[in-house]
Amino acid sequence: MSAVPGWVERLWYGASPWRWLLWPLSLLFLGGVSARRAAYRLGLFRVQQVPLPVVVVGNLTVGGSGKTPLVLWLLQALSARGIRAGVVSRGYGGRPHRQPRLVDPTDRAADVGDEPLLIARRSGAPVVVCQARAAAVRRLAEEGVALAISDDGLQHYAMPRAVELAVVDGERGLGNGLCLPAGPLREPPPRLAEVDAVVVNGGRTLPAGLPLARTLRMRLVPGALQPLAGGHARALNTLEGVTVHAVAGIGHPQRFFRLLAELGARVIAHPLPDHAPLRRQDLEFPDAHPVIMTEKDAVRCEGWSRPGVWWLPVEAEIAEIQADALLERLLLGTGLTGEEGSGG
Known part of the structure; x- marks a missing residue:
């Protein structure tokens, strides 16, 4: 994702009246998104089969929201419960991989992407990059893990998912609430009502428009x-x-x-x-x-x-009560019990 120009930031996260000039294009974009989702639901587009339950960590907005720190937190929290998980990613910032590639900590970011390399080095968990995420999950299963975490991919509906976690920037929220190009959203705000949990990264107050019953807070703690x-x-x-x-x-x-x-x-x-x-x-x-x-x-x-x-370095921190509730929701959705062992 390239840097968003300042005027676009002001358009998306301010009260610029110019957004209404782009609103008709946003309606076309929203129509395309809705048609694509309907095609998957009706079986017109095929959802791939994978051998592992998948937890998607994604977002609705263009730009960073704090997904990678949450992925690292999940890996550690699941390991503490006896569940060995791995990560799949498209490998943004690296060379495109049509075939799955297992990331080695000695790899270069230019080859496998900066975020997959960071996750592999920090966590020691297996990380697989591939343009086709379902293929990456199948390769990840060969590493003996019980669960796949997808770093991004909320809108990648060809990949099945057992649990969806959406990360929201607590400072910027959902911007002006409009889809691209008039706003920063890749899907409309009601999509958040369908995910298993909304994780708000930072900010002093909760952004408007979130499903409060399934929303929790996360903050990044520097080391x-x-x-x-x-x-x-x-x-x-x-x-x-x-x-x-x-x-x-x-x-x-x-x-x-x-x-x-x-x-x-x-x-x-x-x-x-x-x-x-x-x-x-x-x-x-x-x-x-x-x-x-x-x-x-x-x-x-x-x-x-x-x-x-x-x-x-920064680490994600979630209050204990909310962290326990999130993990229980994740285990329930994936069908895991915490007794799967540490894998191969």
């Missing part, structure tokens, strides 16, 4: 800064009052810049397109201020050894 060149970590409290260059090639870079500011840093923001390949000059500035990037950006800097460059 110690890690040096790109290797070495000792840097405590977060050392950012207080420090001017930093913040580099972020993610779907919603403003969230990252805001997080650094909340940690006390004086932020010079450098947003980049989502999944954009980083160049060394993207990290070179005419001063000695430290450079801080996201973990997703760091995996695209393989082999670089530039001092003064750090990356910030």
Whole structure:
């Protein structure tokens, strides 16, 4: 997903009257989406068969919402209950793979995608990338897992799913509530009433239009800064009052810049397109201020050894009561009990 121009952001997430000029096109887009879903429901389009229950972690909006941190949280939470899960992805940002490819932690982001590589390295779980997600699930089953988690793919109806989780950006919500191109939505808001749970990432209040009975809160907790060149970590409290260059090639870079500011840093923001390949000059500035990037950006800097460059890890945190309810809903939907063992 390329960076969304500023005027489009204002159109989608503001009160711009210009959105109504694009509204007829949004109606055409919505009609196409509805017809496609109906075709799958009526059997006109075939849903693929897969040997594993699938949990889809997706969203309705264009751009980042926090899906990957939730995927990592699910892998850890399921492992704690004795369930070994794996991940499938299209591998955005990497080379397109028509045949399933098992991600190795030594792979390059340019080959398999930044998010699949991040997940494989952080979790140790098997991750398979393929343009055809159902084929990826079949390959994942060979790794002895009991469950497949699809990182994105809510709108990929050729892949069957046992559970659907939709992540919503708690700061931006559903924008103006309109489908593309007048708004940021790939499906209309009522689609959220059909998913098993809505996970709101950040924000002080719940966005409007969500099914409250199945909505829960998640927040991203930063860890110690890690040096790109290797070495000792840097405590977060050392950012207080420090001017930093913040580099972020993610779907919603403003969230990252805001997080650094909340940690006390004086932020010079450098947003980049989502999944954009980083160049060394993207990290070179005419001063000695430290450079801080996201973990997703760091995996695209393989082999670089530039001092003064750090990356910030984050972990998803969900309140215990809501976390237990989410896992119970997931186990019920997939038919798993937590007694499946750790696999092969």
